[in-house]
Amino acid sequence: MDYVTFFALALPLIFVATMVIVHPSPVYSALFLVMTLFLLAVYFLFLEAHLVAVLQIIVYAGAIMVLFLFVIMLLNLQAEPREQQRRGVHRAALIGGGVLAIELFVLLRRLPTGDTPDRALPPGFGTVQALSERLFTDFLLPFEITSILLLVAMVGAVVLAKRQG
Amino acid sequence: MADFAITFVLTLMVLLMVLNLGGVLLWVERKGSAVLQDRIGANRAAIFGKLPFNLGIINTLVADPIKLFTKENFVPQGADKLLHTLAPIIALLPVLVTFIAIPFGDVLVIGDRVINLQAASLNVGLLYIVAMVSLGVYGVVLGGWASNNRWALLGGIRGAAQMISYEIPMGLSLVAVVMTFGSLDLQDIARAQGHLIGGWIPAWGILYQPLAFLIFMVAGIAESKRVPFDLPEAESELISGYFTEYSGAKQATFMLVDFIESIIVAGLVTAMFFGGWQVPFLLRDGFHCPWGSVISLPSVVVALLQVGSFTLKVLFFCWLQIMIRWTLPRFRYDQLMNLSWKGLIPLSLGNVVITALLIFLL
Amino acid sequence: MVPVSYHLILSGILFTIGVIGVLLRRNTIIIFMAIELMLNAVNLSFVALAHHLGSVDGQLIVLFVMAVAAAEAAVGLAIILLVFRGRETINADELNLMRW
Numbered sequence: 007m008d009y010v011t012f013f014a015l016a017l018p019l020i021f022v023a024t025m026v027i028v029h030p031s032p033v034y035s036a037l038f039l040v041m042t043l044f045l046l047a048v049y050f051l052f053l054e055a056h057l058v059a060v061l062q063i064i065v066y067a068g069a070i071m072v073l074f075l076f077v078i079m080l081l082n083l084q085a086e087p088r089e090q091q092r093r094g095v096h097r098a099a100l101i102g103g104g105v106l107a108i109e110l111f112v113l114l115r116r117l118p119t120g121d122t123p124d125r126a127l128p129p130g131f132g133t134v135q136a137l138s139e140r141l142f143t144d145f146l147l148p149f150e151i152t153s154i155l156l157l158v159a160m161v162g163a164v165v166l167a168k169r170q171g
Numbered sequence: 172m173a174d175f176a177i178t179f180v181l182t183l184m185v186l187l188m189v190l191n192l193g194g195v196l197l198w199v200e201r202k203g204s205a206v207l208q209d210r211i212g213a214n215r216a217a218i219f220g221k222l223p224f225n226l227g228i229i230n231t232l233v234a235d236p237i238k239l240f241t242k243e244n245f246v247p248q249g250a251d252k253l254l255h256t257l258a259p260i261i262a263l264l265p266v267l268v269t270f271i272a273i274p275f276g277d278v279l280v281i282g283d284r285v286i287n288l289q290a291a292s293l294n295v296g297l298l299y300i301v302a303m304v305s306l307g308v309y310g311v312v313l314g315g316w317a318s319n320n321r322w323a324l325l326g327g328i329r330g331a332a333q334m335i336s337y338e339i340p341m342g343l344s345l346v347a348v349v350m351t352f353g354s355l356d357l358q359d360i361a362r363a364q365g366h367l368i369g370g371w372i373p374a375w376g377i378l379y380q381p382l383a384f385l386i387f388m389v390a391g392i393a394e395s396k397r398v399p400f401d402l403p404e405a406e407s408e409l410i411s412g413y414f415t416e417y418s419g420a421k422q423a424t425f426m427l428v429d430f431i432e433s434i435i436v437a438g439l440v441t442a443m444f445f446g447g448w449q450v451p452f453l454l455r456d457g458f459h460c461p462w463g464s465v466i467s468l469p470s471v472v473v474a475l476l477q478v479g480s481f482t483l484k485v486l487f488f489c490w491l492q493i494m495i496r497w498t499l500p501r502f503r504y505d506q507l508m509n510l511s512w513k514g515l516i517p518l519s520l521g522n523v524v525i526t527a528l529l530i531f532l533l
Numbered sequence: 534m535v536p537v538s539y540h541l542i543l544s545g546i547l548f549t550i551g552v553i554g555v556l557l558r559r560n561t562i563i564i565f566m567a568i569e570l571m572l573n574a575v576n577l578s579f580v581a582l583a584h585h586l587g588s589v590d591g592q593l594i595v596l597f598v599m600a601v602a603a604a605e606a607a608v609g610l611a612i613i614l615l616v617f618r619g620r621e622t623i624n625a626d627e628l629n630l631m632r633w
Contacts, residue, residue: 012535016543023547023570027554032562033254033316039566040309046573053540053584058592060298062576065599068305070569070606072335075312077610078562079328081617086560096557103553110545115538124534125587133294134355136589137596145593152600159604166611 007052015052019045031085032078036071043067054132173284181290185270193430196489198231200430203490204497242419247319250416254317259417259424262310265303266431272296273438274358276448276477277455280470288448288474289358296356297345300439301338304394308334310428311396318416326415329504334394336511341390343519344383347526348443351379361447365454370461373451376444382522384444386515391436392492393511395429399499400507437488445484448477540581547574561613561623565606572602 019042026038043066050059130136141149205212213230246255276288293299308331315327352360360376368374377384393400414425441447452458453476457467468476502510547570554567576595583591617623 007535009535012539016539019543020546020550023550026570027550027558027563027567032560033251035563035566039569042570043573046577049577050580053580055580055583055592055595056293056295057298058576058580058595060295060302061596061599063302064298064305065603066569066573068302068308069335070603072308072312072331073606073610074562074566075309075316076328076331077614079312079316079324080614081623083560083562083623099553099556102556103549106552107546107549110549111542114541114545117538117541124537124585127584127587131587131589132592134298137592140589141593141596145590148597152597155604156600159607163607163611166608167614 011052015045015049019049032083033075034085036074036078039074040067040071043071054127056132057134057137058132177284177286178290181286181288182271185273185275185290186267188275189267189270189431189434190427192434192485192489193427194232196430196434196493197235197426198228199490200493200496201231202226203493207494207497236423239423240420244419244421247416250319251317254313255416256421258310258313258317259421259428261313262307262428263424265306266428266435269300269303269435270438272299272357273435273442274361274447275481276474277362278470279474287358288478292356292358294356296358297349298355300357300435301342301345304341304432304435305335305338307394307428307432310425314414314417314425320416323415330396333396333400333507333511336508337390337393337400337515340386340511340515340519341394343516343523344380344387344390345443347383347519347522348376348380350523350526350530351376357442357447361442361449364446365449367452367461373446373449375446375449380444380522380526382518384440386519386522387443388436388440390511390515391439392433392495393507395432395436397429397433397492397496399495399502401501433489433492434485437485437492440488441481441484447484448481450476450480453477537581537585540584541578544574544578544581547571547577559625561616561625561628562610564625565609565613569602569606572598 022038022041022045026035026042029035029038043062047059047062047067050062128136202212214226216230216234246252271290272293274287274289279286279288311330311334312327315324315330318324348360349355352363354360354363364373364375366374368378372378414422417425452460453473455470455473457465457473459465551567551571551574554570555564558564558567576598579591579595579598583589613623616628620628622628
């Protein structure tokens with residue numbers, strides 16, 4: 007990934023992510039989040055993560071965000087006027103966020119891997135074959151536990167959302 | 172540079188083929204339904220009063236588009252202008268880019284360059300197609316929401332629920348196919364169907380996975396919201412469901428999306444279950460008949476034969492979907508959801524288990 | 534080639550935007566979306582480090598994070614639906630039954 011691609015993806019990403027939390031209408035926030043997920047999927051493609059990029063679109067942009075849009079439309083949430091906050095919450099949130107940003111910036115620049123050059127990627131990096139070889143041998147237990155987790159979540163969601171009686 | 176030009180030409184070809192076939196299918200639907208229902212169909216627009224002999228081509232392919240594109244382009248009062256205009260575009264873009272992963276021929280040898288007749292040879296080809304199909308839900312949901320019309324919203328929510336319910340059996344039947352052929356790239360799957368069983372029968376996917384074919388066909392028709400699964404756009408009940416408030420070019424876009432989705436289902440069924448571009452007994456250098464004689468042909472002729480065979484198969488499955496549309500009555504909504512969750516999903520899961528057992532034992 | 538710290542800093546910025554979103558907005562669904570943004574920022578840093586170290590394990594962890602995010606979104610949105618049915622609001626300031 008060269009510098010031009012990086013900035014061509016990173017700047018729209020930051021803009022769209024900011025619009026997610028700033029726009030007053032929930033439907034537009036959800037659509038901006040879908041755009042963020044798309045830009046991230048393209049970013050993953052440039053980082054040689056093909057399967058992860060496609061799965062990001064199938065799972066996140068194609069299923070989770072549809073769920074969000076469903077709920078927003080079922081509850082019929084309209085664009086809200088400027089939210090009334092207690093005094094100083096805006097300032098506190100921005101100051102807290104700024105402090106976190108500076109901390110992360112300092113930390114991430116000083117990681118031990120920061121200056122070493124990238125290692126050469128093995129052939130077939132990020133393809134289905136490479137990931138599945140690792141997934142079904144070393145990561146088998148997390149895989150099975152994840153499937154049980156999804157089953158529990160499904161049962162929980164159905165039980166919670168059922169109308170009583 | 173040459174690689175880029177080749178990919179560009181292939182992508183352009185695929186795009187033009189798909190758009191043209193969408194228009195042709197509109198005519199086939201109009202005239203085919205008329206023939207099936209023992210009537211003449213649309214035949215008022217003709218050249219010199221008679222041509223082209225009641226086929227209705229001018230009516231459907233010339234008069235209708237002119238009418239649709241010159242209608243007033245309005246946004247209903249109180250609806251979100253940006254979303255109302257954006258919804259047809261969001262519906263159209265994913266289905267147009269799906270076809271680049273579907274192969275329409277084996278290889279074309281020009282000089283010393285071997286061109287793979289597939290616009291994009293992706294390692295995760297089938298998953299890419301599933302991803303683009305699952306993005307089609309946004310067009311429906313936004314179309315219903317942006318209309319400021321509660322019946323359109325209901326149609327949109329029902330349509331989206333139907334689409335996400337039928338994505339699951341579609342994906343699960345694809346899992347069984349991928350297990351049989353061992354690759355997610357459709358070109359590999361098409362090539363793997365070239366060898367002969369017992370020297371005579373071409374090893375097409377339907378012989379290995381008949382149940383997956385049926386499940387995929389049903390789920391694909393339901394996914395593109397065609398009859399008998401077209402309650403979201405029930406033409407006799409909800410006017411047009413989620414695209415009631417759209418007229419003119421936007422409605423034309425939604426209808427085009429409908430046809431292109433059925434082309435995608437036909438293309439996938441051919442590629443996975445009917446050999447894709449395979450002609451029986453045709454290899455890269457000519458016909459190898461099982462009784463021993465070999466007819467060798469130049470590679471361009473072989474490529475043309477393969478592309479022709481692919482086109483014929485896709486046309487056949489599109490025609491089949493149109494015939495099914497005009498034959499069967501419509502499902503009720505709860506019957507539709509029951510069929511998916513209580514019928515197709517257990518069947519496709521069972522199919523995956525049986526396939527796994529057979530692969531393990533044989 | 535962009536050094537890996539660029540990817541990590543971008544991931545940090547996205548994470549911070551998510552945190553500001555959670556602190557700033559009162560609409561519960563938008564808080565949820567900010568949480569998804571944070572999860573995606575973490576996914577980005579995992580993929581960037583997998584690319585840097587040449588190991589596929591980072592991408593596998595992303596798979597698990599996505600599965601967990603899906604499960605959490607499903608259950609969370611079901612809870613939001615229930616709360617709306619009972620209280621007719623999803624403004625986080627007004628959902629204060631458990632406050633002292």
